[in-house]
Amino acid sequence: MASTLSERVPDASDPSAPLRQRWPGRWQVFALALLGLASLAAAPLLAQPLVGLLGALSAAALVHAWLATQRCETCLAELSTMAVCLAQCTRERDMARADGAALNVALRRDTLTPLANRTAFFETLDVLVERRRQEGGRFVVFYIDLDDFKPVNDRHGHAAGDALLRAFGARLRAAVRHGDLAARIGGDEFALVIDGLTAQAALDVAQALLEDLMEPYAIAGGTLQVSASLGFATFPDNGSDGRQLLQAADSAMYRAKAAGKGGIMPSDWAALGLD
16 A cells, blocks of 8 residues: 555656656646736736726716706706796787787777677677576666757767766766666667566666756766656566567657656556556
8 A cells, every 4th residue: 555655646856757746736836826927917908998998988977977968958948948938828818818808898888988888788688588588587678868968969069968978877887786787779878777676666766767867967067957768678578588678668768758858668567567
């Protein structure tokens, strides 16, 4: 066994034996040392591309971030522009609506008095007729005409006549409730619609209204006193739509004027239960 082992262990003093056999442990150390030296020598060569790669990646990231920032700034600028445009459009829309509303009011208002005009009168009257058809109830249409208005124009001039019409319209508007409809139908003719009146109440309102309207007016530095004739009709007794009712009230007004200026006449006494 000993000879066998001696044969298998290389002799370090034998010059003919391979170096790895004479110094097996030293050969491994030597190999490791060479590998270490090679690693040290190659490290700068390997590190330089790695550093370059990292630098390139960092530069790309910076460029990407800068581009993203530019895009964000562009988006913010576009959003700001859109907000300004939206605000401008909103203002223009509101102005258009206000102008449209003002125009609508102007088109529905009499050009001389603070009352509704003929168009607005019939529009509102038709709405009330339809409502009363569905819900039931009564309302009264009054037709009022100034007596002897032409002599006022002839004696005092058209400016005084216009001033009288304005004052008459203002007094008519002030004499009724806020929700009642008062209109100038044309010339010196006026109409009034009051909802929810009974027959007797309609007559009482007509009498009080004429008393107020025939009070003196301060016109052109002087005083004018005029009378008016009034006729009235009720829904649904004297008409089923606005035009029938106004025609019935108009006819009653002319009968009152024929009977004596400054009078009151219903379209149908019997229909009101006052015959």
